[in-house]
Amino acid sequence: MTFLLLLVLTLLFGTIDAFFGPVKTSMIPKIVTKEQTQRANALFQGTDQVAFILGPLLAGVFMEFGNVSTSYSVATGLVLLSTVLVFPPFIKEAPAEKRVQQTPLRDLKEGFHYVVRSNFLLVGIGVLISYNFFVMGAIIVAMPLVVDLYGGTPINLSYLEVSLGIGMVIGSAIVGFVKIKNRGKLSVYGLLGAALVLIFFSQFTDLFWLTMIVFFIGLAMPIVTIPFFTSVQESTDPKLIGRVMSLVYLAMNGFDPIAYGVIPWLIEGGLSIQHVLLVFALIAMLVGVVVLLKGKSYQRV
Template identity: 30%
Template sequence: MAETSRLFTKGFLSLTIAQFFGAVNDNLLKGVLSFAVASGGLWSGQLGAGGQGYVGLCLTIPFILLSGFAGQLADRTSKRRITVLVKIAEVFIALIGFAGFLMGNLWLTLAALLILAIQSSFFGPAKYGMIPELVGKEQLSQANGSINMFTNLAVIAGTLAAGPVYSFYAPEPGSSLSPMLWLPGVAMLLTAILGLIVALPIPKLEAMDPELKINWNPFSVYYHAVRDMAGSHLLLVASAWAFFYMIGMLAILILPDYRDLLQVTPTKASILLGILGISIGIGSVSAGLISGKHIEPRLIPVGAVGMTLFFALLGLTPLNFTLVAILLAGAGIFAGFYIVPLQALLQHLSPDDERGRFLGTANALSFIASSLGSLIFLAARSHFQLASNHVFLICAALALVGSGFLIWRLRPLITDPALRGN
């Protein structure tokens, strides 16, 4: 084990930057596809109203089916080896995306997104399980704050790039630009290669349970893990963590429609996604700094209340670009306050030799919640014909009711002075 009391070791920096490039690719591909299938996009109507909900499902379903297996693999195998292998796979997936965009084929590009999600589902438990092996337990809050910050910087980079990349790929009618059909694929390929290069310096890590017998039935894995987690506060922590991703998926799916709602370019609409990513990063780093060398669960209810307020305002206030940007920034900062202590608690409460299995199950729960977010968005847009900005009211209601219930049940952890080092 390479655990150390220092935070910014070579291994942790390599992991953080490798995660950065992986998240850039996820969000670049998802962003370009979302603009293409959203109102006014190149492939608008091919997936029906709210078609970006199907894009969201392509990104979440593989995590539900594979996270249990991926978590076991992270316990049985070196997490460093898994990381390098998934980064090699990402290069080949980028080539599939390149072909899909070059041919103008929606289904091939959706297939690339689906395979990229499969690759990411194997990276998740290894990535989060590796953090306590690369840094000391007293650094968990700051490590999670830092990796969340870089992840959200990646969300910013990917989503901000998605707007102009889409605009060059499919120029607006009447534009003098010629379509650059190669651009999305080349951007993905270069990002994947950089991610592989920076992953190589991660130090060798021993498998935590090399004799583990793999259970090939993912639902059996989840059942046993949930049963074991229910014996402590882990299941409630994992549920509160997953709940965040349902709300987050709803918010992310709403924002591409602001291109039509605000009558702005794809590039300007992608700025809104970038603002949300920046603010979550700021909130995550702030949560890590406030926590110091301990875990600060009291930030969880603060984050839930802030998200409820700002999402409600997004659903109720007039459609104005500046106002929407300010409210998104507020929601993002409080989202960072909510997620960082929950992430640190998941790692802190999981036993070393079962961390991969538990984190894999928590990952699956988060993507089940994300899939529910996609389905809620599809129902709100296509069945109830709700305007996209009013879907933020659903986000606010979920943050208030769901998070409130889970936080009430987590009172013993939130008020535990031992976690805060008191």
């Protein structure tokens, strides 16, 4: 294994994941009733976050008692098992309503034009991008940096990551059990709350309190994402749901990696991580306030 080969494998894995992500979210409205969509999304995302916590722990165990190849082999087996479990007859997926032969480029254009014509989708995607770039992307980059800055050890980083994951799981459970009337407004409040918490995170220097604070950033994630996901799944034309969810998935997962590159570049330029987090939090809060004041139609969804 060389670094170049690892880079190629990572690129391929990311490309395949970019297909898998929109498909898994588009599949939910095809296998549950409309009334169950919100709870299904919450259960799905909550389970995803539990795996996010347990996965690294299990990988560490396999590498401790075996080696890296053992961990990869177990992961490969689990992925193969998942392909069996989502086999269409097993999940009773509804058949496609209409089949049209056209090019992938035309598919992409149709999905893009559908999103551009929808004020709800544009505002919601903007909220997702703001949360994932300015809040979630920033906090993931910041955690190892603040642990090093404040004299912590790898166990402190683990505590921060677990606290973030537990917040996501609890947030998903809350959204799953509470009936939400104004989903758009709730997602905006989630963004504002996460930005406010990030401001506190940027000012505290004690790792214990930072571990407590990061929990609330994780708690906000399902509050921002699940109401919007549910509304998109319920309101989008079924034959376009895959293309629309691809763009939503891009907003959800495509901008925090950009933050991974931007923030170290800003720090290399002379800014402290605290100042970067503060500026990012203020920008996210500004976006939330603008949507709260101007996006009345979005809030009524």
